[in-house]
Amino acid sequence: MMMLSFAVLLSLPLLVLSVTVPASDLQRRALAFADPAKGGGSQLDDAGNGLGEPLNVIISGLSSPKVLTDDGILNWARSVNFSTECLGIHLGAPQQANLGDGNGAVNQTLEIRQDFGNANLGTCLESLEGGNHFRYWRQNGTMANTGALFLAVSQEENVAESHTIAPNGYDVGRLVAAATASQTSFGGVNYSTTNQTITGLLPVGSQGVNHGIALDGNVVLLTITIV
Ligand SMILES: *[C@@H]1O[C@H](CO)[C@@H](O)[C@H](O)[C@H]1NC(C)=O
Ligand SMILES: *[C@@H]1O[C@H](CO)[C@@H](O)[C@H](O)[C@H]1NC(C)=O
Numbered sequence: 001m002m003m004l005s006f007a008v009l010l011s012l013p014l015l016v017l018s019v020t021v022p023a024s025d026l027q028r029r030a031l032a033f034a035d036p037a038k039g040g041g042s043q044l045d046d047a048g049n050g051l052g053e054p055l056n057v058i059i060s061g062l063s064s065p066k067v068l069t070d071d072g073i074l075n076w077a078r079s080v081n082f083s084t085e086c087l088g089i090h091l092g093a094p095q096q097a098n099l100g101d102g103n104g105a106v107n108q109t110l111e112i113r114q115d116f117g118n119a120n121l122g123t124c125l126e127s128l129e130g131g132n133h134f135r136y137w138r139q140n141g142t143m144a145n146t147g148a149l150f151l152a153v154s155q156e157e158n159v160a161e162s163h164t165i166a167p168n169g170y171d172v173g174r175l176v177a178a179a180t181a182s183q184t185s186f187g188g189v190n191y192s193t194t195n196q197t198i199t200g201l202l203p204v205g206s207q208g209v210n211h212g213i214a215l216d217g218n219v220v221l222l223t224i225t226i227v
């Protein structure tokens with residue numbers, strides 16, 4: 001009896017402690033990502049027409065925490081020369097994805113920055129010609145709070161050709177090559193990036209894929225470390 005109440009007393013400060021440690025931070029360090037399918041989600045997003053585009057790049061939840069923020073991933077993208085200025089604007093209607101984390105289908109993270117004014121729109125559209133772009137989602141629902149970012153990377157043809165994805169548009173080779181070729185740097189932040197190919201998350205072939213572009217089924221997992 002005596003020992004029991006002692007144990008109860010002891011557990012009180014422990015409970016308080018566990019509340020003050022953010023669970024999301026603990027989990028974020030534990031997992032690179034969680035397979036969306038395991039939580040009822042999909043590695044294909046929903047383009048709104050019954051078809052989907054592949055989430056062909058995952059930024060590991062084991063990356064430096066700062067990289068996994070909205071500002072952080074954009075800064076990193078700039079370090080590998082990816083167009084980010086027009087993110088959320090040039091791609092038309094937002095697409096949705098269900099990362100199987102309990103959040104259900106959610107719109108892509110829109111990153112229309114405060115400093116992006118209409119005055120810059122011309123420049124923004126100019127930069128779209130043949131550019132590489134990505135939409136992204138954050139796996140942060142309570143069922144799988146890994147903090148990983150799921151990117152749909154594509155290369156678009158000239159805007160004048162109504163935003164079609166280039167035939168090789170789902171080839172993420174350029175991104176991976178730029179990211180891992182050497183240390184990259186932007187805005188005074190240096191990054192070291194490692195890559196790993198993951199199979200089994202995406203289907204192989206073109207069934208269900210937007211624009212009928214065949215996939216090789218590969219997803220690239222990037223772990224980005226601020227050095
Ligand atoms: C980005 O572009 C600049 C200027 O063209 C080039 O010097 C740099 O090597 C490129 N970086 C990567 C990672 O491709
Ligand atoms: C998702 O995007 C659609 C289309 O722009 C918009 O109508 C809807 O309100 C958005 N949903 C959320 C939860 O922001």
Ligand SMILES: *[C@@H]1O[C@H](CO)[C@@H](O)[C@H](O)[C@H]1NC(C)=O
Pocket residue numbers: 109138140141
């Ligand atoms: C999860 O990520 C979304 C999109 O980036 C963000 O709007 C939301 O605030 C995040 N939720 C939590 C609990 O951090």
Ligand SMILES: *[C@@H]1O[C@H](CO)[C@@H](O)[C@H](O)[C@H]1NC(C)=O
Pocket residue numbers: 185188189190227
């Ligand atoms: C980034 O790398 C450059 C070149 O190696 C170095 O001069 C600079 O000090 C580094 N910056 C930071 C913030 O570590």
Ligand SMILES: CC(=O)N[C@H]1CO[C@H](CO)[C@@H](O)[C@@H]1O
Pocket residue numbers: 176177180181195196197
């Ligand atoms: C597994 C994988 O895709 N590895 C690639 C990582 O990046 C280097 C440098 O671009 C490639 O040589 C590897 O093939």
